[in-house]
Structures are given as structure tokens and as C-alpha cells.
Amino acid sequence: MRVAFVGLGIMGHAMATNLVKAGHEVTVWNRTPGKLVEGAGVAPTPAAAAQGAEVVWLCVSDTDAVERVIFGVDGVTAALTEGMIIADSSTISPSATVKFADRVGIKGVTWVDAPMTGSKIGARDGTLVFIVGGSEAPVERLKPLFAAMGKKIFRMGETGKGQATKLAMNLQIALIFEGFAEALTLATKLGVDPQQLLSLIEATMVRSGVVDYKGPFILQRDFTPNFPLRLMHKDIRLTLEAAKEARVKLPALETVEEIYEMASEEGNRDLDYAATLMLLEKWAGVQVKGKAA
Numbered sequence: 094m095r096v097a098f099v100g101l102g103i104m105g106h107a108m109a110t111n112l113v114k115a116g117h118e119v120t121v122w123n124r125t126p127g128k129l130v131e132g133a134g135v136a137p138t139p140a141a142a143a144q145g146a147e148v149v150w151l152c153v154s155d156t157d158a159v160e161r162v163i164f165g166v167d168g169v170t171a172a173l174t175e176g177m178i179i180a181d182s183s184t185i186s187p188s189a190t191v192k193f194a195d196r197v198g199i200k201g202v203t204w205v206d207a208p209m210t211g212s213k214i215g216a217r218d219g220t221l222v223f224i225v226g227g228s229e230a231p232v233e234r235l236k237p238l239f240a241a242m243g244k245k246i247f248r249m250g251e252t253g254k255g256q257a258t259k260l261a262m263n264l265q266i267a268l269i270f271e272g273f274a275e276a277l278t279l280a281t282k283l284g285v286d287p288q289q290l291l292s293l294i295e296a297t298m299v300r301s302g303v304v305d306y307k308g309p310f311i312l313q314r315d316f317t318p319n320f321p322l323r324l325m326h327k328d329i330r331l332t333l334e335a336a337k338e339a340r341v342k343l344p345a346l347e348t349v350e351e352i353y354e355m356a357s358e359e360g361n362r363d364l365d366y367a368a369t370l371m372l373l374e375k376w377a378g379v380q381v382k383g384k385a386a
Contacts, residue, residue: 312383
């Protein structure tokens with residue numbers, strides 16, 4: 094398929110690379126010039142990237158960025174033609190997604206929201222899980238592209254439902270990790286070996302995919318961004334905004350959002366979101382680490 098890929102960040106670069114490897118004709122655009130994908134064409138603007146494409150795939154930072162690359166100066170809108178599909182793997186507002194879909198729908202263009210989970214390792218290995226909102230026919234058309242970048246697709250309903258589900262997923266991730274971080278901090282302060290605690294967690298019902306994934310990084314004091322704190326913070330805010338629109342109260346997430354705000358103020362926004370642990374450590378006067386670290 095002819096694909097315009099817009100956004101070559103931590104996830105997007107690997108995703109576009111896997112599309113090229115699968116034999117698709119890919120043209121890329123990135124806000125910061127200089128990022129290249131081997132085997133892909135490079136366009137000077139989003140509109141130029143979308144020219145002649147069957148699918149425009151987005152993977153940018155937030156709702157405003159999606160709006161700019163589609164509807165802004167030199168945006169994709171100028172190149173839209175009837176029958177095109179816009180697939181958005183950014184994590185953005187569900188209500189904004191529906192509005193964007195309505196705007197491009199006037200031109201006969203279909204919008205599929207396709208946020209994903211799996212972090213940068215999943216993007217690199219082509220094992221992402223896509224959480225999809227959109228009509229069945231365009232989702233079916235996109236399956237060869239999903240297959241090149243991921244291992245599973247979950248269609249959650251019509252347009253906007255993928256984004257809504259992604260926010261619900263990230264809500265759980267944020268809360269699960271924060272509970273884990275607090276448990277590690279308290280146990281360390283009380284003299285418990287964090288490596289032994291992690292082994293215990295792995296053997297009990299407390300075990301989770303979040304803990305399995307983040308635990309080894311924490312024990313090594315490795316906060317290299319797999320998913321930057323600033324982006325998780327953005328998703329937490331999106332979730333709270335969506336909850337406010339729906340008149341739903343999320344007291345636990347409201348408290349965690351304060352932790353992220355303070356962690357950002359401490360200068361940790363570009364580290365992995367696991368770096369919220371460092372704020373708890375500072376308050377407790379301890380450091381969580383394994384023997385190797």
C-alpha cells in the first residue's frame with residue numbers, strides 16, 4: 094500500500110521502518126528535519142507526504158499536533174482525496190477524534206483511531222497491540238499495515254472508541270505503577286531488599302505486566318525513556334479531561350497527576366515515567382536498587 098507516515102518519534106520511526114520492511118511504499122514527514130527511514134521517501138510537508146497516498150498514518154505527540162498536521166498550514170487536508178484513510182496512532186482526546194473524523198469525512202475520507210500499547214520495544218519488534226476505533230470496512234483494509242507493525246488488533250467500536258479505551262488502559266498503568274513504586278519505597282525504607290520483594294510479587298496475585306516490565310529497569314536504576322514521563326502525564330491529563338466531559342470522578346488518578354506534576358518540576362519529564370519513583374525516594378530519603386546497580 095502507499096502510505097504517508099507522519100511523525101518519527103520514539104514509536105513512529107520503528108513503525109515506519111517495519112512498514113517499509115513489509116514491502117509497503119512509504120513516504121515520511123517529521124516535524125524536526127533530519128530523521129530518515131531507510132527505504133522510505135522523505136516529504137517537506139505533511140501535504141506533500143500525503144499526495145497520492147492510500148493511507149495517512151499519524152504518530153505525533155498530542156491533540157494539538159494532530160490538528161496541526163491535518164488542518165494547519167501545509168497540512169494533510171490539502172492532499173486528501175475520496176477513499177483515503179487517516180489512521181491515528183497518537184494518543185489524543187476521544188471527543189476531538191470524533192470532530193476531526195467529521196471534518197475529513199466531508200471529503201470522503203475515513204478516520205480510524207489506532208493508538209497502541211507495547212512501548213518502544215514493541216514498536217521495534219513489530220509486536221504492538223493496536224486499540225482501534227472505526228468502521229469495519231476501513232479497519233479491514235488496514236490489516237496488512239497492522240500486521241507489519243503489531244501482533245494483535247482489538248476493534249473497540251466506532252470512531253473515538255480506540256482513544257477512549259487507550260485512556261482507560263493508561264489510567265490502569267499509571268495507578269498500577271504508582272502502587273508498585275510506593276510499595277518499593279516503603280519496603281526499602283523498612284529494610285526489605287527490593288530484589289526479594291520483586292521475586293515475591295512475581296510469585297503472587299500482585300503480579301502484573303506493568304511490574305514485570307518495569308521492575309528490572311528500576312532495580313538497575315535505568316530510567317531511559319521507553320515511554321517518557323511527559324507523555325504519560327499528557328495522557329493522564331487527557332483522561333481527566335475525558336472524565337470531566339463524561340461527569341466521572343477519578344480521585345486516585347487526580348492524586349497521581351499531582352505526583353507527575355511534581356516529578357516534572359524536578360526535571361524528570363524526559364525520563365521514563367518510572368522516574369516518578371525518584372520523587373518518592375527523595376521524600377523518603379532512600380534509593381531503590383538491586384545488588385547489580
